[in-house]
Amino acid sequence: xxxxxxxxxxxxxxxxxxxxxxxxxxxxxxxxxxxxxxxxxxxxxxxxxxxxxxxxxxxxxxxxxxxxxxxxxxxxxxxxxxxxxxxxxxxxxxxxxxxxxxxxxxxxxxxxxxxxxxxxxxxxxxxxxxxxxxxxxxxxxxxxxxxxxxxxxxxxxxxxxxxxxxxxxxxxxx
Numbered sequence: 001x002x003x004x005x006x007x008x009x010x011x012x013x014x015x016x017x018x019x020x021x022x023x024x025x026x027x028x029x030x031x032x033x034x035x036x037x038x039x040x041x042x043x044x045x046x047x048x049x050x051x052x053x054x055x056x057x058x059x060x061x062x063x064x065x066x067x068x069x070x071x072x073x074x075x076x077x078x079x080x081x082x083x084x085x086x087x088x089x090x091x092x093x094x095x096x097x098x099x100x101x102x103x104x105x106x107x108x109x110x111x112x113x114x115x116x117x118x119x120x121x122x123x124x125x126x127x128x129x130x131x132x133x134x135x136x137x138x139x140x141x142x143x144x145x146x147x148x149x150x151x152x153x154x155x156x157x158x159x160x161x162x163x164x165x166x167x168x169x170x171x172x173x174x
Contacts, residue, residue, distance in 0.1 A: 007033065007036060007037070010033060011030075011033055011047055014026075014029055014030060014033065018054060023055035023056065024055075026051060026054075026055055027048075027051045027052060027055055027057075030047050030048055030050075030051035031048060031051075033047065034047055034048050040071055041071075042068045042069075042071035042072055042073035042074075042077075043068075043073065043077055045064050045067050045068040045071060045073075046064065046065065046068035046073055046077050046080070046081050048064045049061045049062075049063070049064025049065040049067075049068060049081070049084070049085075050064075050080075050084060052064060053065075053084055053087075053088055058088040058091050058092055059092065061084065061085075061088045062085060062088050062089060062092065065081045065084060065085035065088070066085065068081050069081055069082070069085070075114070075116075075117065076114070076116045076117055076120075079105065079113070079117045079120050079124075080120065082101055082102070082105045082124075083102070083105070083120065083123055083124060083127055085101060086098040086101040086102045086105075086127055086128075086131065087127050087130075089101070090127070090130060090131045090134055095131045095132075095134035095135045096135055098127070098128075098130075098131035098134075099128065099131045099132060099135060099137075102124055102127055102128035102131060103128065105124050106121075106124050106125065106128060122148045125144045125145070125147065125148040126144075126145065126148055128141075128144055129141040129142070129144040129145040129148075132144065139167045139168065140167075140168065142164075142167055143164045143165065143167040143168050144164075146160055146161075146163065146164035146167070147161060147164040147165070150164060
């Protein structure tokens with residue numbers, strides 16, 4: 001068993017090589033790193049899910065993400081797992097479940113999240129917008145996407161944020 005810092009460093013180094021490796025080789029290497037941990041290590045299970053997800057195997061990813069969450073995954077990896085699980089479910093034709101997961105994630109008060117987790121709030125909104133669009137809730141999706149974009153603009157922030165909110169009030173075509 002290796003120490004956490006060493007394991008995390010090797011995991012990060014492997015992810016940096018994702019595009020240099022064949023998908024199956026990458027998954028095998030992540031599995032080998034995960035095997036260094038106990039079978040119920042939520043972080044190791046999450047990394048296997050992410051490896052499957054990033055190499056085009058969303059069905060397998062969903063199983064790993066759900067297991068990692070069930071094992072009590074915490075912190076930044078927990079938030080990433082929810083986002084990635086929701087994205088995979090949307091890609092597998094389950095946008096309603098994706099909306100449920102991301103809506104619940106969005107409702108977590110900011111004071112319960114650390115800075116790294118808060119930094120993913122825009123990602124929560126972006127993936128929720130995609131799922132909303134897939135469920136036919138286009139105006140909500142556009143509102144979320146524009147609201148997430150507004151703070152990033154060098155100008156027109158207030159206007160865009162206002163218009164994003166108005167999308168939810170004004171009927172289409174008015």
